[in-house]
Amino acid sequence: MKTLIIAEKPDMGRTIAAVVEPRAQNKRTYLEGEHYIITWAIGHLVSLAEPDQYDPKYKRWNAADLPIIPDRFKLWPNARTKDQLTMIGELSKRCGRLVNACDAGREGQLIFHLIRQYLKLPQPTDRLWISDLTPETIRRGFDGLRSDTDYDDLTRAARARSEADWLVGMNASRAFTIRHKALLSVGRVQTPVLALLYDRHREITAFDSETYFIVQAAFSQRDFDYKGVWQGDRITKREEAEKLAAKVKDKPGTILRYDVNESKEYPYRLYDLTLLQREANGRYGYPAKKTLDIAQALYEKHKVISYPRTSSNYVTEENIPVMGNVLQMLKGTSYAELANGADRSRVHKGNRAVCNPAKVEDHHAILPTPKKPGTLSTEEQNIYDMIVRRFLSHYYPPAVYNNHEVITEVEGEQFRTRAKEQLEIGWRIVLDNADGNSSKGKAKGKKKDGDPTAADDGEDDLMETDRPFSVNADLPVQCEFAAAIEKETKPPKPYTEGTLLKAMESAGKAIEDEELRDAMKQTGLGTPATRAATIERLKQVGYINAVGKRLDITTKGCTAIELIRSAGVELLASPEMTGRWEQRLHQISKGEASDEQFIAKVKQFAEMIVAKVRLQQPAAANLFDEPESAGKGAAKGKGRAAKSTARKEGGAAERSGSRSRTAAKPSTAASSRSGTAARSSGTTSSAGSRGTRRSSTVDAADVSAGNSGGGISALSAQRSSSKPAAADQPAARGTIAPCPRPGCGGQLVEGKRGYGCLRFREGCTFVIWKEQQGRTITAAMAKALALNGETRKSTIKLVNGTTVSGKWRLTDSTTGAVVFQPVNE
Secondary structure, three states, X not given: OEEEEEEXXXXXXXXXXXXXXXXXXXXXXXXXXXXXXEEEOOOOOEEEXXXXXXXXXXXXXXXXXXXXXXXOOOEEEOHHHHHHHHHHHHHHOOEEEEEEEOOOOHHHHHHHHHHHXXXXXXXXXXXXXXXXXXXXXXXXXXXXXXXXXXXXXXHHHHHHHHHHHHHHHHHHHHHHHHHHOOOOOOOOOHHHHHHHHHHHHHHHHHOOOOEEEEEEEEEEEOOEEEEEEEOOOOEOOHHHXXXXXXXXXXXXXXXXXXXXXXXXXXXXXXOOHHHHHHHHHHHHOOOHHHHHHHHHHHHHOOOOEOOOOOOOOOEOOOHHHHHHHHHHHHOOOOOHHHHHOOOHHHOOOOOOOOEOHHHOOOOOOOOEOOOOOOOOOHHHHHHHHHHHHHHHHOOOOOEEEEEEEEEEEEOOEEEEEEEEEEEEOHHHHHOOHHHOOOOOOOEOOOOOOOOOOOOOOOOOOEEEEOOOOOOOOOOOEEEEEEEEEEEEOOOOOOOEHHHHHHHHHOHHHHOOOHHHHHHHHOOXXXXXXXXXXXXXXXXXXXXXXXXXXXXXXXXXXXXXXXHHHHOOOHHHHOHHHHHHHHHHHHHHHOOOOOHHHHHHHHHHHHHHHHHHHHOOOOOOHHHHOOOHHHHHHHHHHOXXXXXXXXXXXXXXXXXXXXXXXXXXXXXXXXXXXXXXHHHOOOOOOOOHHHHOOOOOOOOHHHHHHHOOOOHHHHHHHHHOOOOOOOOOXXXXXXXXXXXXXXXXXXXXXXXXXXXXXXXXXXXXOOXXXXXXXXXXXXXXXXXXXXXXXXXXXXXXXXXXXXXXXXXXXXXEOOOOEEEEEEOOO
């Protein structure tokens, strides 16, 4: 009988067929030859069943039905690809053996075994485990086929991961959604990632910038000029800095100390997927998913790079000869000059910067293959170029530098000069201009961790140059010029996809438990294969917005994190849980732990989440209000309709196998408040593009409020009692007062729910909500708050029925937060 080969995707199946059955007949959904039938899975043909496929009652999202804990997990075919699943079943009846040719990794193992379990395929199975799709690798893979039972532990770990994510995602998402009547998507990976964005957002909004001054001087010695920065305590007064500059200007000085030492800089690490995504984001602005899609095309369609979904930056000894073949191939391409200048002897088994088998698990680093590239799109060429140049760099010697440090004294004041003089360009010759070749003589920050996209986030006086740098410590110098330069402390930078990927990769650093940190070293939050999907997921459910390269958390995202933390299940928002899971899953994959015990613990955790959320105070409904542009449809978002929409959206839980699987999938057509709030509550400072698509009833106050992103802590006090105004109420009614937000310069206008700044499209988030503790803030009161920071004395009735005299005071001139402070008679 023939052998049935099941690949993960059609392109992979056809590529394998071209090697093992070159004369196979093409039957559209499979290829058949003399010995093999080759077909494919088209991704996830089978996944874990949705709750309503266990019991129709789960179609309605009811708190009384939680938690949902299946005794045995059911499998369900993907309706869109059911024909292909049926075909695999028919083909298997004509075959006596199977080959699992899905992606060589945990998720590829899961895809195959869910199909096998659902179809009840009894045949013995072999495992094809390869890292690229070149003919040589495929032949070598078939020569070295191993029994699939050798991977049983990995299969158990894959199943455990999938079932655990189902248990947490389904129960947590439903529990929070039902309790707060708003679609809240919760997942084991996506929620800790969202917490990273939330915490950074809070750091930025709480940051108080300070102005300070540095004194820079220019020195000359014979025909050589150099600059230095004054060394001393930070100067906060301009007068003091200018006085110091005047003191040393045009005065002679001496060199107190001059040190020179040589250093070598070695090539950056070979690419894993996350590093490739980070650098592509920094250089080209590509989102992580786009880089993954491009790399996948280079792997599957063009076959010019190795398997991209890897977490390794190293290769094994078996890869060294293949790398030599790649180098030879490149000599016949546009990289010929660089390839001909390469020293092949530099890449060998003993070079641990390249060859380190102990740090290669499922797949080695991303490499070019010996296949010469054909016609690539511009974007494909960009990614391929990055991979090729990184590969070639390891065949060149290190770059050599002289590091100079000079301490110059003038009038008792000391100035430091640091210069990095390039002696030998070494491997950096392979870099193109986009890779950051030094701008000669310009100050540059030190790149960390071998990452050329790392930002210079500190005050650095280092100058890089390829020109000779030389001073004579025994000769005097002259201070030709000195000036006071104003600086200001800067808040942490907002995340980009590149920096967020790095934070996801190193999230374990925030964990105090040493054993857990070790477990997170290899994975962080998510895997290289799932991180892009996690970021896309956060965008889809309305938790974050992409503004250029920057990622901004929305009000809905802030609210979600604060609700999760305040419910007493903050572990959901911490990398610690992922650390514990990855630790256990790794042990399961090695046969060192029980998957049954792991799932039993996860079931207990899911039950605890539901119990905690059930006791939580429901959030104010208008925290998730859709802007008035939603029109009449928005009114349907209350009560039963909100749950109904959430149910419909949640019923299509992710089947991608991603670790960030949850029970809530957004619908762009959803009319409920909860389903569409995601689109309106962003913190992005460039809301103009969104604002122009809204109806004319949306005014500046509403838009700026929706973009303030303060979450519960900053906004719920102002919004807790506000009521949506009638949709036909007019928009802005003229300016009230200048915007108090520092540096804004805009004007406040009255909107339906508040008094906001007209410069919201330029990023101003200031808004004073009309409804405050049951009392309406009038336009006159808003004007007084903006101009004077407080209103006249008035009286309000408290919740307990008592009345109190006091004044409304502006407590935050950035966001517009106000409080009522009692005043003694």
